Amino acid sequence: MPRxxxxxxxxxxxxxxxILAVMLIISLFLYNxxxxxxxxxxxxxxxxxxxxxxxxxxxxxxxxxxTVRLSSLAENISRQAGSRVVFxxxxxxxxxxxxxxxxxxxxxxxxxDVHAALxxxxxxxxxxxxxxxxxxxxxxxxxxxxxxxxxxAIFLSTSLEAVEQTLSDIRLxxxxxxxxxxxxxxxxxxxxxxxxxxxxxxxxxxxxxxxxGKLDQHIKFRSHDEIGRLAEQFNIMxxxxxxxxxxxxxxxxxxxxxxxxxxTTMSLLIKSLKEYDMEPEEQKEFVDDIDxxxxxxxxxxxxxxxxxxLEKNQIKYEVVDMNALISDMSKENQLRFAxxxxxxxxxxxxxxxxxxxxPMQLRQVIANLLDNALNYTAPGGKVIVHLxxxxxxVIVKVEDTGRGIPEEDMAYxxxxxxxxxxxxxxxxxxxxxxxxxVSEIITAHAGRVWVESEEGKGSCFYFAxxxxxxx
Ligand code: ADP
Numbered sequence: 001m002p003r004x005x006x007x008x009x010x011x012x013x014x015x016x017x018x019i020l021a022v023m024l025i026i027s028l029f030l031y032n033x034x035x036x037x038x039x040x041x042x043x044x045x046x047x048x049x050x051x052x053x054x055x056x057x058x059x060x061x062x063x064x065x066x067t068v069r070l071s072s073l074a075e076n077i078s079r080q081a082g083s084r085v086v087f088x089x090x091x092x093x094x095x096x097x098x099x100x101x102x103x104x105x106x107x108x109x110x111x112x113d114v115h116a117a118l119x120x121x122x123x124x125x126x127x128x129x130x131x132x133x134x135x136x137x138x139x140x141x142x143x144x145x146x147x148x149x150x151x152x153a154i155f156l157s158t159s160l161e162a163v164e165q166t167l168s169d170i171r172l173x174x175x176x177x178x179x180x181x182x183x184x185x186x187x188x189x190x191x192x193x194x195x196x197x198x199x200x201x202x203x204x205x206x207x208x209x210x211x212x213g214k215l216d217q218h219i220k221f222r223s224h225d226e227i228g229r230l231a232e233q234f235n236i237m238x239x240x241x242x243x244x245x246x247x248x249x250x251x252x253x254x255x256x257x258x259x260x261x262x263x264t265t266m267s268l269l270i271k272s273l274k275e276y277d278m279e280p281e282e283q284k285e286f287v288d289d290i291d292x293x294x295x296x297x298x299x300x301x302x303x304x305x306x307x308x309x310l311e312k313n314q315i316k317y318e319v320v321d322m323n324a325l326i327s328d329m330s331k332e333n334q335l336r337f338a339x340x341x342x343x344x345x346x347x348x349x350x351x352x353x354x355x356x357x358x359p360m361q362l363r364q365v366i367a368n369l370l371d372n373a374l375n376y377t378a379p380g381g382k383v384i385v386h387l388x389x390x391x392x393x394v395i396v397k398v399e400d401t402g403r404g405i406p407e408e409d410m411a412y413x414x415x416x417x418x419x420x421x422x423x424x425x426x427x428x429x430x431x432x433x434x435x436x437x438v439s440e441i442i443t444a445h446a447g448r449v450w451v452e453s454e455e456g457k458g459s460c461f462y463f464a465x466x467x468x469x470x471x
Contacts, residue, residue: 007200008193015189019182027174034170038163042137043124049081050141050154057087057143060095061151070096071105083158088114088140090152102131109155113140117153120144126160135160199227203234215242254417258300258432262293269293296429303433306364307416310440315358319468322353322394326387329366333374341379344370347386353394354468361441368434369398369461375428376459377402393447393464404455413451414439438463 056073059065065073074085078098087096088109097103116123117140124139138157142150199221206217217238221231269290273283330346337344355362366385373383381401388395405413405420412418417432419425425432442449442463453459 007197008190011193011196012186012189016182016186019185020178023174023178023181027178031167031170031174035167038166039137042158042160042163043139045081046083046124046137046139046156046158047122047141049077049083049085050139050156053077053085053087053154054141054143057095057152057154058145060087061089061145067095067105071098071100071103074098075100081156081158083156086155086157088118088153088155090118090150092118095152111138111140111155113138114153114155116140117142117155118150120150129157129159132159132161135164195223196227199223199231203231206234206238210238210241215245251416255304258417259297262296262300266290266293292429296426296431299429300431300433303431303437306437307433307440310361310437310444315361315444317356318359319354320357320359320362322355322387322396323348325359325362326366326385326396329363329370330385333370337374337383340374341381342374342377343382345382345384347384349388351389353387353389354470355394355445355465356468357445357465358441361445365438365441365463366396366398368438369463372434372461373398373400373402373459375430376400376424381458389467390464392467394467395462395464398461399458400460401458404457404459405451405453406455410451410453414449 053074056065056070060067060070070087074087074096075098078085085096085098086094086104086109089095092108092110092114094104094107094109097105113123113125120142122139122141124137126135126137128134129136136157136159138155140153140155143152143154145151199219202219206219210217215238218235219231221228269286272278273286278286326346326348330344333344370383370385377383377400383401384399386395386397386399388397409418409420413420414435416436418435419430419432424430438461439449442465445465447463447465449461449463451459451461
């Protein structure tokens, strides 16, 4: 993998570049300030020493102090000030020097600073001293008589060695601080980047495995930040995909299984018809059997189509008046129920209850529940459809006095093709998909469906939908 393009590399490099830039700016500013501070200090010190020395030059110019004495005074001041002190008269000639041996006594001091001082200005500069083999700073201060005329100058110079040493210490300190900060920040950003990118790399590996068909992927994540949430969503997605894929395989196997039984039966019946001579009555019985097997197949295909339509989501929601719907459907089914010796009663609330739903789908739900009540209740029984509101939900309860459902089957009856009593279901042409369709429709409407039942006594099927409240 090209590491230069990795987030880890880019994050670390960016952090390091930012820190380097910040440290350089801070160092430059700090170094300049300190350098200026030290130089100014030194110049102030030189100027103060020069001012102190100026009265001796005045004394000399008045003839009160001779050159020998002036040089020894220069030597004293030089010791205290830590700098060389040279007295110059108004011609620029040295009349006193703190350096006795090899000094400049009686020589003309050709210095730019001295010329400036004799012109009345305090002047300073840095230069290289061969005698000290070092950089020096020098300053010339004009000395004036009472009439303010320049009568000479004091020239002071001192080595910059101490200042340079201090500045070099500061430079070293700033360099080490920069290196240390970069090591700490570099290490920190590598650790931080690793924390961010490790789960991303895990995600990439898991996604690649999924694309290779290994769908049961799960990523361990500790953090609950954006990446943690991404990993969490990935896990949910992988679980769903895995579930749907397995479900799809199971569904295909179930459908094949369901189709095989009527096809096998029909194939046997047709073969028998072809191979044996039969009485017309016997033949009719066989053909009737084929007919009912075909009906079963058609019912199965219709239910499958219904399920696939639900998944397409091409649906239009409307406000449905539940009171009217239940009353209508109860009326429509009266005759059918009466023929089976059953009472069908609609117990509808006085208050008009409305839901936001796809009307055709709601009819399908109620029809499926009524069909089941009809098919699993013995003649003489009763089926009541209740409609009422509880909190924010509109509830429909289909109650029958039928055979009921064994406790251990109740959790599964909403699954596709699940039947408690396969023979009973087959007998009346059930497909095992009726309740699965009910569950899918109600779930798609943001509702809930459940069952209460007691074996031998009867069942109550419920579904609840959010009540539609008019503004
Ligand atoms: P089927 O086409 O077999 O009726 P359903 O999905 O509608 O399929 O129902 C699943 C199973 O639940 C049925 O086979 C039946 O065993 C049971 N069942 C459904 N409704 C009732 C009921 N009202 N009373 C008793 N059993 C029921």
